Each structure stands twice: as C-alpha cells, then as structure tokens.
Amino acid sequence: MAVGDALEMGEYKEITPRERKHVKIAFDGPLPQPTRDVEQAKADIDRAGYAIVTGVLSDSEWREARQVLVDEIAREEAIDINRVSRFYTDPDDKNRRLSRLPNRHKWFRDFLEHPLALEFTKHILGPNLFDESYLVHSYGANLTRPGSGEQFIHLDRSTGYHHFDRPTQSRVIWCLDEFDEEVGATRVVPGSHLLKGNIDMSGDTYYESVAAEAPAGSIIVYSDQLLHGAGANTSKDRERAGVIAGYCPPWHRPMINFPLVLDPQVMQGTSKTLRQLLGYSSVAIGFDEPWDGASDELRALCVPAKMEY
Numbered sequence: 433m434a435v436g437d438a439l440e441m442g443e444y445k446e447i448t449p450r451e452r453k454h455v456k457i458a459f460d461g462p463l464p465q466p467t468r469d470v471e472q473a474k475a476d477i478d479r480a481g482y483a484i485v486t487g488v489l490s491d492s493e494w495r496e497a498r499q500v501l502v503d504e505i506a507r508e509e510a511i512d513i514n515r516v517s518r519f520y521t522d523p524d525d526k527n528r529r530l531s532r533l534p535n536r537h538k539w540f541r542d543f544l545e546h547p548l549a550l551e552f553t554k555h556i557l558g559p560n561l562f563d564e565s566y567l568v569h570s571y572g573a574n575l576t577r578p579g580s581g582e583q584f585i586h587l588d589r590s591t592g593y594h595h596f597d598r599p600t601q602s603r604v605i606w607c608l609d610e611f612d613e614e615v616g617a618t619r620v621v622p623g624s625h626l627l628k629g630n631i632d633m634s635g636d637t638y639y640e641s642v643a644a645e646a647p648a649g650s651i652i653v654y655s656d657q658l659l660h661g662a663g664a665n666t667s668k669d670r671e672r673a674g675v676i677a678g679y680c681p682p683w684h685r686p687m688i689n690f691p692l693v694l695d696p697q698v699m700q701g702t703s704k705t706l707r708q709l710l711g712y713s714s715v716a717i718g719f720d721e722p723w724d725g726a727s728d729e730l731r732a733l734c735v736p737a738k739m740e741y
C-alpha cells in the first residue's frame with residue numbers, strides 16, 4: 433500500500449527490475465573536490481549542487497561520534513531489529529538506520545547547531561522573514577553494511593513539489609567513516625539541482641551518478657533539489673556511517689515534530705539556537721499561539737523564534 437506519494441518496500445522491490453531509460457550526466461564542469469575552503473564549497477553548491485568540506489571533525493572526534501552511533505544501533509538491534517532496519521527507501525535489509533538522535537548523545541545535538549551547517553543552510557535557503565529561525569526538517573543516521581545494494585536515486589522532497597523552483601532544504605551528511613565508492617559513498621547527479629525537479633521518479637528512468645567521495649570527518653552539503661542516493665556497499669567487511677540532517681525554512685513543515693519526540697530533560701540546558709532549530713518556538717511574525725496545551729516542562733523549553741545565529 434502506498435503511503436502518500438511514497439512506495440512501500442515491496443512495491444519498490446517490484447518496480448526495480450524494469451527496463452529503464454538511462455540518463456547520462458549532463459554536467460560538464462569539473463566535479464567538486466574535497467575542500468576546506470568554505471567559499472569554494474559555496475561555489476560548488478551553486479554550480480554542481482553539492483560540496484564536500486573536509487576536516488570539520490578531527491580524527492578523534494569522528495571516531496568518538498561513530499562509536500556512540502554504532503553502540504546505539506547495537507542497543508536498538510538487541511531490542512528489536514525492526515527499529516533500525518527494513519526502511520522502504522533502502523534496497524534490502526542490510527543497512528541500519530537510527531532516529532531520535534538528539535536524545536542519544538551530545539554529539540548529535542552539537543552537529544545540528546554546528547556553525548558550518550548553519551552557514552551553508554543560510555547560503556542554500558536564503559533569508560527568512562523577520563529573521564525567523566530555520567527548522568530541522570529531518571535527522572537520522574544511515575549505516576551501509578557490506579553487501580548492501582544501491583538506494584534509488586531521488587530528491588529529498590515530496591513528489592508533490594518536485595517542480596518547486598527553489599530549495600526547501602539544505603542537507604548535511606556527517607561522514608563518520610571514509611566515504612569511498614566501495615563502501616557506498618553517497619551518489620550524486622552533478623548539476624541535477626538545475627533541472628528544477630524536471631525529472632522522472634516513476635521508476636522508468638535510471639540516472640547515472642558519481643560517488644561523492646569524502647574523507648572521514650567531512651561534511652557533504654547539498655539541497656533537496658539534487659538527485660542523489662546511498663551507494664551500494666561492495667566491500668567485504670567495511671561499514672559506512674553517515675549522519676544526515678535536513679534544515680528547512682520556518683514556513684515549511686518539518687518531517688519530525690521534535691518537541692513531541694525528544695525527551696524534555698535532555699533538552700534542558702541546551703542552547704537557544706538548538707531549541708529554535710528543533711521547533712521549541714512559536715513564530716516571529718506575530719499571531720503568536722502560546723503552547724497552553726503543553727506540559728509545564730515543555731513550555732519552559734520554549735524560546736523566541738527570531739534567530740540570533
């Protein structure tokens with residue numbers, strides 16, 4: 433049964449063996465190279481639709497965050513494997529996905545408000561009326577495991593507005609392993625952000641793509657106008673851990689209602705910026721609706737929506 437515009441796993445599996453039209457990469461400029469230069473990265477995003485920014489986390493930092501991630505996945509798996517696998521967007525049952533990240537560890541709260549993630553979000557999404565804060569649209573980890581297949585190439589936006597001609601999300605992948613082609617580095621279709629959603633997502637078209645290879649500790653930045661998907665992990669024994677955050681403008685409905693999902697006690701003492709991003713606010717444009725229906729604990733976490741970052 434389809435859910436909204438989405439296909440369920442069974443349906444997706446049924447349509448993949450069809451004969452498909454192959455679309456070659458039309459982009460003819462040099463592909464973005466891993467860079468530490470933020471201005472270069474912004475130019476890459478504008479030109480090719482994505483950028484790879486290296487050295488955002490030190491070796492000890494990405495290793496520590498990775499360990500937290502795999503420990504959390506193992507903990508969930510021991511309770512029930514369905515909590516971390518068998519997502520309809522994955523080609524088989526091999527990958528592992530983890531949600532509720534801000535509840536789990538400070539690392540995952542810190543990623544969300546990292547100054548670079550916010551700087552690229554401002555670059556991609558532009559200013560908001562009355563400087564109202566952006567919102568975290570979606571947040572999760574994707575661990576590709578040896579032998580897992582390639583995810584279908586897609587946009588991180590609903591088919592209902594594929595043709596909307598501006599980005600409605602900035603996307604940031606935190607690479608907690610080296611992303612190379614063998615382990616299933618995220619595949620991208622360079623320049624596809626300029627197609628403005630003029631694409632065929634029926635399953636009849638196969639978009640050729642390249643692997644966005646990135647050293648561990650990098651971020652890969654793109655928008656919801658770029659065709660992409662997780663690559664197949666053809667390695668024998670290497671996993672690939674990525675944490676993926678999406679940010680949207682305040683007028684866009686986030687996929688996750690974080691204040692109802694997260695533990696209020698975890699959020700106590702967190703920054704105003706983090707709470708703004710996670711939607712613990714009313715609006716900046718007036719017509720304020722106080723959270724009278726919420727618990728005192730939740731109400732105490734609310735902050736003004738005007739961004740100061």
Ligand SMILES: O=C(O)CCC(=O)C(=O)O
Nearest residue numbers: 574617618661662663674
């Ligand atoms: O894990 C990846 O490389 C990308 C995953 C992705 O695009 C998605 O789940 O929407």
Ligand SMILES: [Fe+2]
Nearest residue numbers: 587588660661
């Ligand atoms: Fe995606």
